[in-house]
Amino acid sequence: MAIVLEWKGQRYTADADPEEPLYAVLQRLGLPAGTEIFAAKTQEGLHELAAPVGPHSFFQLVGWESPEGKFVFWHSSAHILAEAIQHFWPDCKLTIGPPIENGFYYDIDFGGHPPSPADFPRIEQKFMELAQQPEYFVRKKVSQEEALRYYEQKKNPYKVELIRELPPDEITFYESGGFVDLCKGPHLWHSGPVRAVKVLSLAGAYWRGDSRNPQLTRVYAISFPSQAELEAYLHLLEEAARRDHRVLGKQLDLFSFHEEGPGFPFWHPKGMRLLNALQDWLRKKLLQAGYEEIKTPIILTQTLWERSGHYENYRENMYFTEIDEQPFAVKPMNCPGSTLVYRTSLRSYRDLPLRLFEFGHVHRHELSGVLTGLFRVRAFTQDDAHIYCTPEQIQEEIQALLRLVQEVYAAFGFQEKEIYLSTRPDKYIGSLELWNQAEAALEGALRAAGLPYQINPGDGAFYGPKIDFVVRDSLRRRWQLGTIQLDFSMPQRFGLTYVGPDGQAHTPVMIHRAILGSFERFVGVLLEHTAGELPLWLAPVQVKILPVSEKFLPYARQLQAKVLERGLRPALDESDEKLGKKIRLAEQEKVPLIWVVGSKEAETGTVAVRDRQHRTQREAVPVEEALQELQARSLPPS
RNA sequence: GCCAUCUUAGCUCAGUGGUAGAGCAGCUGAUUCGUAAUCAGCAGGUCGGCGGUUCGAAUCCGCCAGAUGGCUCCA
CATH class of the missing domain: 3.30.930.10 (Bira Bifunctional Protein; Domain 2)
Structure with a gap:
């Protein structure tokens, strides 16, 4: 039977036996099955490489570059993570472990002895050891009785609960290495392309997301096809941390x-x-x-909130007070x-x-x-x-x-x-x-x-x-x-x-x-x-005026007054520091414009403009010109 | 609210049971300086709070508060 496969915009045709696994077809075509290609998309959804070709005639092959490829990659990674964790915590009870937007997690009941971040390195090490064997993911269809027996014997009530809710004839296990997990798939053919992993964090998570249920430990992790990609991701996290508004709010004194x-x-x-x-x-x-x-008003009578329905639906989130013995709410x-x-x-x-x-x-x-x-x-x-x-x-x-x-x-x-x-x-x-x-x-x-x-x-x-x-x-x-x-x-x-x-x-x-x-x-x-680099129209300090020495403070103050007159937002560095230090501080404050004034400027009625955005310095700009430029560039978008 | 972790000087952080530390910031003095840190000196802390264990607690334990990462929530 002739099938068509698409990979990176190229189409390939092949003769395939419906019984043979898809990876065999890819191998015949010389395509990077299992290494770069993780799975395929058909009209029915995702199709794993180890599955028989079946009745499908068209396969869109997917790898790391696609969301579906990452989904399969991280789903399989979650199994390896669980296997690594089970190696160190043999009695832990697994629940669910899905891929997410960035990586994957596994919710596990550790029975009171959860891991700590200090355990991450050995979990990562074991993970890589298992991934690089590599492990092949083998799908097994099992009966409901068999599935229940397996997890009852493991004393895992969570999986038992899941199995009871599944259609009895659609229960599948996946086996990889010595690890078995209830799972509907799809998975990688094998774990070979999983070449880097980072366990990110631990968190509490309720079983089935319901706060009445027992709380499990959620282990977050992310894996990549190369160490370089892991490092790039960690850099992104660092960049995000650098831009944390809580940190910037402190740094910029907001x-x-x-x-x-x-x-x-x-x-x-x-x-x-x-x-x-x-x-x-x-x-x-x-x-x-x-x-x-x-x-x-901020405070209004409780009766108003009763009438609006907020008292009925939103009471828990409201603050109440009393005025002249009458109930009020904020x-x-x-x-x-x-x-x-x-x-x-x-x-x-x-x-x-x-x-x-x-x-x-x-x-x-x-x-x-x-x-x-x-x-x-x-x-x-x-x-x-x-x-x-x-x-x-x-x-x-x-x-x-x-x-x-x-x-x-x-x-x-x-x-x-x-x-x-x-x-x-x-x-x-x-x-x-x-x-x-x-x-x-x-x-x-x-x-x-x-x-x-x-x-x-x-x-x-x-x-x-x-x-x-x-x-x-x-x-x-x-x-x-x-x-x-x-x-x-x-x-x-x-x-x-x-x-x-x-x-x-x-x-x-x-x-x-x-x-x-x-x-x-x-x-x-x-x-x-x-990243705290606010545009001029929003910057708390639009221009910082730096006198070269205290001698030029009077001139600097005149300039400050002129900026204020125009309704703009200046700051003046009155400290007894050298110019280099003042520049450094102003730059750390991410001030868009700096006006340096010394003897030259005071005598000629000019300023030296240092521009953060354009990384330029201009000497001897007449004050009026500098003011006009400042005002023009401070205009908000219309 | 729940789970985990954290809380030491204004800020960033060292300090694992034996006399609380650094850098920056601050103050004082010197210096009056030309595009990313001038020099010297001084001061600054019931180690988040309360209780416990111990001869002795920043350090170990408990409770409380706040923060961080999640969960639940976000009408």
């Missing part, structure tokens, strides 16, 4: 955290300069886009406050869409274990807005929003983004008709904007469908930022109405939306994205 307020960021002067630059820019942009700004969201503003006048359809934004400071009692720098805090400022409109206006509003979101992300250099449309869940409120109309409006807007998106069926909120935005930063890490959510519930709960052309009261649709998400989190993302 913000801090304290035991006295876990999860509550303290913003320092330079952090406020950055935060304000960001907010000033976005505020202007929103006003231009037809929004109006509001501000609503707002975890801004929407109820916004609806109170909406209700202060009788709204006409002519007033809609009404776009109200609020840089709202919200407090949420996040679990202590999830707090992470600025990424996950207990108090943050959302770039929140609520748009009240008629159902007919949804699509146009969403289209305008999509344009706005694109513009905002582009301003920070986030080129790659992913968009997710989440649709009606099983439990929902509102009429089916309204849902269909809303989903069609969201999808229509995405289509009209020509934006690629993925659908998360059933992942919408109970009160409406939503669109989420995920950007990729300069290290290609993903960050969820903005969200657009339609809400049919809140307008009803708060009795919001508008008078239609028919003179009757109608219920408006509410669109909740955040573009940056929260300013705190966004600053964190931005710091990691830029």
